[in-house]
């Protein structure tokens with residue numbers, strides 16, 4: 357891996373008597389694309405909450421570009437260049453697609469992408485004037501990805517970006533992330549194995565709060581233990 361941009365060490369989270377995460381080590385390199393998968397209740401969202409500072413872990417630390425961000429809070433971490441896209445799109449429904457991107461770009465450096473470039477990148481240029489509230493579900497997700505990209509992040513974290521999408525929309529989302537690959541680091545928490553297969557990237561498998569495996573998706577997919585606890589059930 358190139359130099360780690362994000363490094364989580366020995367992350368543990370307890371909710372009362374439940375160990376939601378136990379001793380998770382994880383690193384994402386500069387401009388690397390990485391996926392986190394695992395069955396329901398594996399601890400994926402809890403881990404993402406730790407990475408974005410919305411949850412302070414009971415144990416362990418998170419470093420971003422060499423600085424501790426453990427439990428720092430979403431806003432302060434965002435200011436360092438970490439963008440998070442939540443599972444449910446939060447766009448401004450009564451503004452047009454183009455206006456949503458304009459709003460997201462406010463205050464960003466002049467070197468950041470123009471609204472036109474963002475529209476083309478997320479392939480919403482043909483619906484630029486449409487109200488965001490009238491977009492199809494997949495298009496709303498892409499708009500929110502565009503809004504997250506607008507700030508010029510160093511790291512983009514995506515929580516189940518293909519939730520509720522059709523197979524075609526899922527594939528288009530994978531293609532979008534592959535277009536962005538190499539520009540900044542991306543971490544996607546995902547349920548949809550077809551999507552992760554299309555990305556073919558470094559993958560962390562969580563199971564019952566522990567790291568089950570990590571490595572390139574092709575190796576993960578071929579791993580018998582992973583197949584038994586997760587992939588084989590799908």
Ligand SMILES: Nc1ncnc2c1ncn2[C@@H]1O[C@H](COP(=O)(O)OP(=O)(O)OP(=O)(O)O)[C@@H](O)[C@H]1O
Pocket residue numbers: 371374376394395396397398399400401402403
């Ligand atoms: N705020 C909380 N309080 C108590 N228990 C929690 C809390 N958040 C999560 N948990 C528990 O921690 C465990 C991990 O949950 P988490 O939501 O992180 O899993 P997940 O892998 O994201 O699951 P899913 O794929 O269903 O979203 C589960 O047993 C869950 O019930």
